[in-house]
Amino acid sequence: MGERANQRHASAATGTSLGGGLSSTGVGRAGPVAAQPFLAADVGGTHARIGLVVAAPGGQSVKVLHYHRYSCADWSGLPAMLGDFVAQLEASPHAGLCSQLSDCAVACAGYVLDDAIVNENLPWPVSIGEIRAALGIRQLAVINDFEAVAYATQFIGADDAMSIIESSRPATRGPVLVMGPGTGLGSAVLLPGQPRAQVLATEAGQISLAPGTEREIEILRLFRRERSHVSFEDALSGPGLLKLYGALCELRGCTERQLTPAEITAAALAGNDAAAVEALQVFCGLLGSFVGDLVLLYGARAVYLAGGILPQIQPFLLASTFAERYFNKGVMRAWLQQVPVRLIEHGQLGVIGAAGWFLDEHKGD
Template identity: 55%
Template sequence: MRSSLPSFEPGASGPDVFFLAADVGGTHARVGLGRTVQAASGDSPVELLHGEVFACAQWPGLGELLADFVARLADTPWGAEVSIQACVLACAGYVQEDQVVNRNLPWPVSISALRQRLGIERLTVINDFEALAHAVPYVKPWDMRPLMTGDGSAGGLASGTIVVMGPGTGLGCAAVLPGSAGPQVLPTEAAHVSLAPGTAREIDILRLLAGDRDHVPVENALSGPGLLKLYRAISTLRGESPVLDTPAAVTGAALEQRSEAAIEALSTFCALLGSFAADLAALYGAHGGILLAGGILPRIESFLQQSDFKKRFLNKGVLAPFLERVPVHLIDHGDLGVLGAACWLERELRRE
């Protein structure tokens, strides 16, 4: 299954470097053809020419998915002139030797095998939220929907460090640090921080999530699979048998108020998200703000606005006055991961 992203007519300026940029998640992969351009200050240094969205489960491997995208570039306006010189893949997880380590991807990923399959020697893998963070300088105020405006942020982001985070198939997080030579991006594995309950009920939930383990990562609650785990634990605590078997089913039942257990699960999810977002704001000194992305939040936006997210975000004792000044906004992940990966690659090329 494929769906198209917007394509753009070839520009008047000549191409610099053609490349592939992809944002590969556990459910979907967004792939784009781009090129570097001479940009004015504040504008993106890359131009995305063509892109598509793929359902990962319908492909035997990432190599086959990318090869299909490349093969069909012949049908685009750039087919005759494209010579792809580099590729950057934004994936959740981390690189260990030749492998991408991520239990949420539907297939193993070997970097050397991808290079051989695509015939592109310059192929690099970066963290998916590291890529998203590289797109932050090009996020416009009208692309953000305020959850908490903060004091003095003029309805957008403020000056200072910005944290980008979001739940999807997993939980991603990166920080954007201001610097004299331009913003610096710090990728993190914050998803593996221990889950910290904030109420007696959440302590009971944590016991069930832990089972016989002594570590429960926050991702086990703040992700699509985590939402399902919350629902199952809450059903057990309520003395009920869980009947919903997917994160989407839990979300739907909560939004339509068809299941008290689902409503409690989604409410708990939002409350834990508020606590964790505040933890990250405190850890990184996120005076600039928090951007919430990921595949789940756009669907539950209205629910999130009415939840305990704000209450739990500010429930940090003496840090509450600082957190009151931190703007929190929702953004649609969309093509920003592809754009950010492309911007990362352009920056690396410029450094050579």
């Protein structure tokens, strides 16, 4: 699903696994790596972010030399976007590096099946072979988009994230949950370790939706008219917000306006559409409950919220029932009070995470 995690790592040349981390200057790694520049891309259901990256001198960080964000709906496919990016490079101060490009790391929503990256929220199919052929590259390695973001959060500083819930105790080392709603509902877990961290891909967004209020029970009944399995992603995503709005218009007996998820969010923030306001309130409440469940499931010691929606609704999220629902886990409330929740901008994190993972994975090549 668009921006959710369930993907086996794939490489056109070698097997793959996980590790690495992001520092304030890029991605931290251990050991020497070739200083050859390569492409790193982060492809979600709505946007694709592409960067030209290179290992910094001394092998301690990755530098993003050139970066561009694309709207997926405006392009015929990922090969066309990558081709445009390379064309930009040829007209940039980095033109001399284009002849050296032989590798590409892609963080993409969905999962790999043979030559294809399968995802129902992408506007077009993705073929690994077609990308390699179009770019003339030696190797294309694939990691899930939320795994890449999780990989990149290891060295995020305090100034890079906004606090949503403060911990009642000093930080404790342990699993880190990274999740967030966008085109879909992504989730991954960073597992600290030596010599490097590992990342656990999850399909947590497909867990059955668990209503926590009478209103949410009514909404679930309406959702179940369309499908027998209703997941959290059916409510906690851009399309999910649209469904929530439609259901609440029906329950309120008012006419549903033909709005996009972004327009519903804007109407809720402006306070000029009661159904939109309630839809966003339900969205935040369900999110708090779901995040609390995942913290308990994975024994997380910290949470980073990402995705494309939440940075746009920070004040609303803080004023919502998110925290109340997050803590509402009975005897486990004391545990949750020790787990901080922070909000991060997606930005270049996926690109940097994919690049750092690739460098750690292929540093001996």
